Amino acid sequence: MLKTFPKGGVHPPENKISAGIPIEIMPLPEQVIIPVCQHLGAPAEPVVDKGDEVKAGQVIAQSKGFVSANIHSSVSGKVLKVDKMLDASGYKQTSIVINVQDDEWLDSVDRSNTLKKEISLTGEEIIKKCAEYGIVGMGGATFPSHVKLSIPPGKKCDVLIINGVECEPYLTSDHRLMLEKTEELLTGTTLLMKALGVSSALIGIENNKKDAIKKLEGLADKYEGISIHTLKVKYPQGAEKQLIKALINREVPSGGLPVDVGTVVHNVGTAYAVYEAIQKNKPLVERVITVSGKNMDKPINLLTRIGTPLSKLIEHAGGLPDNTAKVVNGGPMMGKALGSLEVPVTKGTSGIIIFSEEESHRNETGPCIRCTKCISICPMGLEPYLLMTLTEKELFDRAEKEKIMDCMECGSCSFTCPANRPLLDYIRLGKANVGKIIRERKQK
């Protein structure tokens, strides 16, 4: 019996079309747009100006405060401007636009492909280097990794969990990373273990990546303390609370963090970025992105420089099919639909999915028939039908009591509802309002 999380979950069709496509290197674009806030926390402050020449790997924006991250240039060239540019959020933010010239890197960066396993830094030095090199969570949340690795006083961490689940349909970048950069990944995991001061790491991976499981299991023996665990295919297995419950049977308390139950979760992409940063002195300036969709000519996994316009990625993958209606940044369950393709790749971009008119149209909304399906599938044990009604009626105090803030916006409820009710649309609105009420209460 494969391990899984006991409460809720749905089974969207996997559509891992690009799972067998090896990672291809995306050619350099002519211009990159690098936003200064690609992470959770305070935006970084630009330290370059119009006309400056930059090299790949160079710091171009400095982190502001503890919960922030450095931004590095992913290309070499000349800064065209520092201006507000549209990004994938649908709004504009301060970005550094660079016209690309050649591909020169900082001398300190080791661009060779040889595996470097020896670790010469202490745990604290590893955390410091992660901060310097702008490492953030690559699973999509983009939380600055050095903050996550700094265990607050009074809390303990006894096990590291590496998230290789990739439960969203279509996305395969983590899968390919686990297959093609296996030992780098395991070294990165060892680095993270050292940073946290733990002796065991569990890599969780879903059962639909059998080749990756086999390769990891074969090589994990060479690395001390690392074990591979196969999990049942169910969405959202990759959500950290559900992953922790499935692997070590601990429940993160409501409003709490994984460190409250003695663990820290990092994505495989993050572990790989940590390896590159610590062992190769390479800041986080590129990542693997899946470009996929049922109607795409060439579904593909591309190693892309941060700042590359998404339109260029889609061009490289064969162009937009004629019947395209929706382009999603991320996976189909939690990703964000784009209004424009002239937005850049950022540290949190995991994939681009192209949907046709037929796949993306929403059916007409009907009244709630109280079928309880939304309750059965909610992984957090909430009642989405009730949270939507409370939000519509602006009963935010009651919504807070019904634990609306526990919602992780996984989308399982809207996915399932037979009456096509926009449950998550309203729950998000409710969360925004309840969040405001909580902040105002704290200020008093």
Next chain:
Amino acid sequence: MSSAVLITIISLSLLGITAALILYFVAQKFKVYEDPRIDQVEAALPGANCGGCGFAGCRNFAEALVKSETFEGLNCPVGGNETMEKVAKILGREAPEVEPRVAVIRCNGTHDNRKKTSHYDGALNCTIAHNLYGGDTDCPYGCLGLGECVDACDFGAMYMDNETGLPVVIDDKCVACGACVKACPRNIIELRKKARKDRKIYVSCVNKDKGGPARKACSVACIGCGKCEKVCNFDAITIENNLAFIDSDKCKLCRKCEPECPTGAILEINFPPRKTEQKKEPEKAEA
């Protein structure tokens, strides 16, 4: 009468009287003393319970009025000065004159002026769309046209014009309660001082982008050029964040600024036509 009927009448009457006595004594014992003026003031209020005064309903407002020493910060926008004078008489105080206001939609991004650049298919709620992205045009500040303000209006003073895609305020019905102002996630609606004959002059734009992108997104956007500010003799116009703002408390409706605007962002409503200058009239969202 048979004894059964007699007994019934007597016993039920006794029961009734006993119950009435118990109720009377309990009501007296647990009576909550309330200033009788609260009832009087409440009767003088419009009774719409719209929350425009900032309190939870007319009774709540009446309590606040009776409790407070002055009328500072206490005003019923629905009843207006007439109502506040009535209340003042009941409480034996002076009611300050408050100038009436009206809600104004500060966006003229009609379907013709502002091109659509994407198709929104989410729930029909402005806040949801606003939280999702900049909107289905290239102006991330402009009206989303989903009618949350119209839904919020308790007085039937607003409707959505399907041809322009913008909400319309019916001046006669608007009581300036502020519900639509609160409802709009983009602070597009403003309560401006009401002038005679419902005349208005205002900048129908809240776009804070630089002139170039603002104009590209919408042909009647304010580009923050400052020409209007230069001609205003009453210091009513300020330019901040690439956006001009006409203060309705200072504006004397002299109409000097309107022809200066190169994009037609300044709208003058309910004025007689000008005798000079054949200026091209932009598409207006007429009230």
Next chain:
Amino acid sequence: MNKLLTVSPSPHEYSRESTKKLMYGVVIALVPAFLATIWFFGWAAIIVTAVSVVSCIIFEFLIQKFILRKKPAVSDGSAIVTGLLLAFCLPTNLHPGLVILGALVAIGIGKMTFGGLGNNPFNPALVGRVFLFLSFPVQMTTWPVPSGFKTSYTDAITGATPLSILNENYDKIAIDKVMADPGLAMPDYQQLFWGNTGGSLGEIAAFALILGLVYMLIRKIITWHIPVSILLTVTVFTGTLWLTNPEANADPLYHLMTGGLLLGAIFMATDYVTSPMSKKGMIVYGIGIGIITVLIRRFGAYPEGVQFAILIMNAFTPLINIYLKPSRFGEEVKNG
């Protein structure tokens, strides 16, 4: 690309499940019971069912279009389900006028006055049924004896049902003697299982109803919680009564297979709109229905108690929804 991109909030993948599919799934689950009933009652069954279903659809359409002035949503199939379930708890010789009246009360009062689909607190079919039962007690308690297609619609030969015989004889004559009395002709388990007994349209064939339950469970239209908790409670309660005093009570298996218990437990109590939302709530609801049903059957004036039991527990559903919430993730840890 000339067309504009569509933007909507996540998720962008949909299960494409629909209210219509669920309702038609229930209709399919009712087909075995319908076929069994036609076998035993012939044309009468078809006429009553048809009149009920058509009336429900027409009333819902008319009320939605002309009184509520909303877009008629009859195609979602819920009126058809109400029509079928109402028909299935009526005697096969019921006058069509009464059937239509029942449909009007079920849809008009039981469903539409509350705002339509999703808003009614009481099971509409049962509201219609109980209305007819209380207003026309004679017509609603004359049960035709099953004679296949020979059963007349208008002049059926009627007889007592097993439950009504039991009800008459409780605390008067020993029940085991009643069961064995050839004059009373109490059906045996086989007859009850296959349906060769008196009763309403849908309640007679136990096997057909169980087939429907299995179908709905496989298609995930309902979960096991409500039917199982009702039937288990009835088994335990009647079992206790029978074990303590076997001469005065019928055995649990008999209780399970007679009357409208199976129809009620499988199709009526599991109505989405009127049943609780959490699994804990569903079990408490089911236990309540089981207890009240047996109380009415054994100690109350009426021979059958399922209809009242379900309506009474429907009234408790909002309270159950407030107090019995699903367990939240991370809650026990916080409290423990």
